[in-house]
Amino acid sequence: MSILVFGSTGQVATELKSLLPDAQFLSRAEADLSNPEACATAIASHKPSAVINAAAYTAVDKAESDEDMAALINGASPAAMAKACAELGIPFVHVSTDYVFDGQGETPFTPSDMTAPLGAYGRTKLKGEQGIALAGGAYAVLRTSWVFSAHGNNFVKTMLRLSETRDKLTVVADQIGGPTSARAIANACVTIAGQLQADPVKAGLYHFSGAPDASWADFAREIFAQAGRGTAVEDIPTTAFPTPAKRPPNSRMDCTTTFDAFGITRPDWKADLTDVLKELEVSV
Numbered sequence: 286m287s288i289l290v291f292g293s294t295g296q297v298a299t300e301l302k303s304l305l306p307d308a309q310f311l312s313r314a315e316a317d318l319s320n321p322e323a324c325a326t327a328i329a330s331h332k333p334s335a336v337i338n339a340a341a342y343t344a345v346d347k348a349e350s351d352e353d354m355a356a357l358i359n360g361a362s363p364a365a366m367a368k369a370c371a372e373l374g375i376p377f378v379h380v381s382t383d384y385v386f387d388g389q390g391e392t393p394f395t396p397s398d399m400t401a402p403l404g405a406y407g408r409t410k411l412k413g414e415q416g417i418a419l420a421g422g423a424y425a426v427l428r429t430s431w432v433f434s435a436h437g438n439n440f441v442k443t444m445l446r447l448s449e450t451r452d453k454l455t456v457v458a459d460q461i462g463g464p465t466s467a468r469a470i471a472n473a474c475v476t477i478a479g480q481l482q483a484d485p486v487k488a489g490l491y492h493f494s495g496a497p498d499a500s501w502a503d504f505a506r507e508i509f510a511q512a513g514r515g516t517a518v519e520d521i522p523t524t525a526f527p528t529p530a531k532r533p534p535n536s537r538m539d540c541t542t543t544f545d546a547f548g549i550t551r552p553d554w555k556a557d558l559t560d561v562l563k564e565l566e567v568s569v
C-alpha cells in the first residue's frame with residue numbers, strides 16, 4: 286500500500302513514521318488543515334492507496350477561544366479528506382476522541398452511544414466524525430483517549446517536567462479513562478487501513494483505548510513509580526483544578542466492536558509507559 290499521512294510532527298504521526306518508512310507524510314507546510322480544499326487536492330494529486338489523518342487541533346483549552354479555527358482543522362478538513370478518498374475508492378482512517386462524550390455515568394461508552402461534547406475541541410472533533418460518515422467511503426473513525434508518547438506534548442512529559450521542581454503534585458482523581466500510547470494507535474490505524482481495503486463493509490466508528498481504566502491521578506502515580514521519582518500525588522476533585530474547557534468525568538470506552546471487526550485488543554498502557562520511559566531514558 287502507498288499510504289499518505291496528514292501530520293508529520295505529532296505524537297501519532299511520529300509513531301507512524303517509524304512504522305511506515307515508505308509512507309508519505311504531509312507537514313503543515315505541505316497541507317494546511319485550515320484549508321479543506323488543499324487537503325482534498327493533496328489526496329487527488331498523490332493518488333495513494335490509503336490515507337491516515339494524524340493531524341488535528343489538540344489544544345483543548347485554547348480551542349475554547351479559537352473554535353472557528355479548530356472547526357476548520359478538526360471538522361471541515363477531515364470531511365474534505367474523506368470525500369476525496371471516497372471519490373478515489375480508497376480507505377480513510379481518522380483519529381477522534383473521548384471528548385465527544387459528556388462523560389456522565391460510569392459505564393464505558395460504546396460507539397453508538399449519544400455524543401454531547403462539553404467543550405469546543407470535542408464539538409469540532411464531532412463535526413469531523415459526522416462529515417466523514419456523510420462522505421460515505423471506506424472510512425474508519427477511531428476514537429481514542431489520553432495519548433502519550435516520547436514525542437510532542439502529553440501528560441507523561443508534563444508530569445516528568447513538573448516532578449523536577451516539585452515534591453508533591455495535586456492531580457484530578459474524578460476523571461477516569463484509558464491512557465493510550467501513540468505507538469499502539471499507529472499500529473491500530475495501519476491494521477485497520479489494510480483490513481478496510483480488503484473489506485470495506487467494516488467501515489464505521491470504533492473505540493480504542495488503553496487498559497485498565499484509571500484516573501489522571503492514578504496515571505501520574507504510575508509514571509512516578511516507573512520513573513523512580515519520589516514526587517507524591519494528591520487526589521483532588523476536578524473542581525479544585527479549574528480550566529477553560531470542561532472535561533468528561535467518565536472517559537471509559539467500550540472497545541468490543543474494534544476487537545470483533547479487526548481483532549485489535551485494548552493495549553496495556555502500563556507496559557507501553559515502560560517503553561516510553563525507556564525511550565525518554567528516565568526509567569529506573
Ligand SMILES: NC(=O)C1=CN([C@@H]2O[C@H](COP(=O)(O)OP(=O)(O)OC[C@H]3O[C@@H](n4cnc5c(N)ncnc54)[C@H](OP(=O)(O)O)[C@@H]3O)[C@@H](O)[C@H]2O)C=CC1
Pocket residue numbers: 292293294295296297298312313314316317318319338339340341342343358380381382383410429430431432433437438467
Ligand atoms: N493528544 C491526545 O491526548 C489525544 C489525541 N486524539 C486525536 O489523535 C490524533 C493525533 O493526536 P496527537 O498525535 O496527540 O496530536 P499532536 O498534538 O501531537 O499533533 C498534532 C499534529 O497536527 C498538526 N497540525 C495542527 N494544526 C495543523 C494545521 N493547520 N495543518 C496541518 N497540520 C496541523 C501538528 O503540526 P505542527 O507540528 O505543525 O503544529 C501536529 O503534527 C488527533 O486527531 C487528536 O484529536 C484523540 C484522543 C486523545
Ligand SMILES: Cc1cn([C@H]2C[C@H](O)[C@@H](COP(=O)(O)OP(=O)(O)O[C@H]3O[C@@H](C)C(=O)[C@@H](O)[C@H]3O)O2)c(=O)[nH]c1=O
Pocket residue numbers: 343344345381382383384429430431432439440443454455456457460501526532
Ligand atoms: C498538569 C496537571 C493536569 N491536571 C489535570 C487536568 C486534566 O483534567 C488532566 C489532564 O491534563 P491534560 O492537559 O493533559 O489534558 P487534556 O489536554 O485535556 O488531554 C486531552 O487531550 C485531548 C487532545 C484528548 O483528545 C483527550 O483524550 C485528552 O487526552 O489532568 C491536574 O490535575 N494536575 C496537574 O498538575
Ligand SMILES: [Mg+2]
Pocket residue numbers: 343344345
Ligand atoms: Mg493537552
